[in-house]
Amino acid sequence: MDFKDLKINSKLIYSLKNNGIITPTKVQMDVIPEIISKKDVIGKSKTGTGKTLAFLLPILQRIDNTSKNTEVLILSPTRELAIQITEEANKFNINDIGILAAYGGKDVGSQLKKLNKGINLIIATPGRLLDHLERKSISLSKLNTIVIDEVDQMLLMGFKNEIEKIMSYAPKKLQTLCFSATIDSKVKKLAYRYMNNPTIIDITENEESEIPNIKQEVVKTTDRWKVDALVKILEEDNPFMSIIFCRTKRRADELEVKLAAKGIKAAKIHSDVPQNKREKIMKSFRDCEIQYLIATDVASRGIDVTGVTHIYNYDAPESVESYIHRIGRTARAGDSGYTCLITDPKNYNILEEIENYLKYTIPEREVNFK
Structure with a gap:
């Protein structure tokens, strides 16, 4: 099956081919x-x-470029994901429609100026969109489609009330599209509240088969020796591009300083890092100018960078889903990847949960760092 079979028009197919996307x-x-x-x-x-x-x-x-109305809204839980969706939308904007990215950390004035020209598609984080709706600088009265991306993360980050408020500004008759890495009862409850007989598409069975492309290892140590273990691993592996996951912003800050003290230059992203700096860091990472990116789980949502060869779990993830999500950052498009979980005794329970889920005992990597 190709894009023509899917009724994608020839202009878009040509644009896809120019970007190396055929199938x-x-x-x-x-x-x-x-x-x-x-x-x-x-x-x-x-x-x-x-x-x-x-x-x-x-x-x-589908969007009519002769209209000045906002026809489509895409909601994203994080600025990084909103930026990434916007980049993709601009890349394939064959009809020259008006596209606005509205997220925190970006100048409201420039957003307002753009709105005056007529915007057909808005890609936004919930907080900033509500700000515009309350200012009456955005109207959703002519909306026909809403996309809620990463619904599970939206709920996890406490955006349920914001989504409900946003929906109150939109027409009752809408095409509603929800995407999520997990579909639990909370996700279903939110989705069904605004949907009309939705089609459920679950392709995670196909996705699980990607895990064999990833070599997984675990290093057992104590919190005191974690940095030394990580430094030794990084020296041995010398990864092309890697993401190092920390559980909290504070841990990410501390790790950046500790690695610098050991002569390893890494850049961190989390919600306290100013937006323009985060954008510069992500651009440098995509351009392979940064070898080590330190990230929290929340900040990493939406990081879809080809070429990431290694994932290091400096802190154990909070859940099996989080582990699968983290390691899925490598081994893209059929490539192979490597992941290493550095854990201490207090996190052996999550390691056991991961192994039970995978039905696989993750091999232990010996690191002589003392």
Whole structure:
């Protein structure tokens, strides 16, 4: 099956080819026909499977560029994900529609100026969008489609009330598209509240098969020796591009300083790092100018960078889902990858949960760092 079979128009297909995209992914094959048929969709799919283009392509070819109305809204839990969706939308904006990215840390004045020209598609974080709605600088009265991306993260980050408030500004009759890495009862409850007989598309079974491309290892140590273990591992591996995961902003700050003291230059991203600095860091990382990126789970949502060869779990993840999400940052597009979990005795329980889920005992890596 190709994009023509999915009823994607020739201009978009040409643009896709120019960007090296010839064949649709599984999620695109399943989702695009449903969106074109104007059905509501709940899609279960992790980052890196082509999910963003699955909803962007049918939306971009549908929007009327002669209109000045906001027809489509895409909600994202984080600024990083909003930026990434915006970059993709601009890349395939064949009809020259008005696109606005509205998120915290970006100058409101420049956003307002852009709004005066007429915006067809808005990509926003909930807080900043509500700010515009309350200022009456954005109207959702002509909206026909809303996409809520990373619904599980939205709820985890406490955006339920904001989403409900945003929906009160929109028409009752809408095409609603929800995407999530996990679909639990809370996600279903929120989705069904605003959806009309949605099609549920779950391609996670196909995604789990990607895990064998990732070599997984565990290093057992104590919190006191964690930095030394990590430094030794980084020296041995000398990764091309790597992400080092920390559980909290404070841990990320401390690790950046500790690695610098050992002569390893790493850049960190989390919600306290100013937005313009985060954007510069992410650009440098994508351009392979940064070898080590330190990230918290929340800040990493939406990081979809090809070429990441190594994932280091400096802190154990809070859940099995979080572990799967972290390691899924490597081994993209059929490449192989490597992940290492550095754990201390107090986190052996989460290691056991991960192994039970994978039905696999993660091999232990011996590191002589003392």
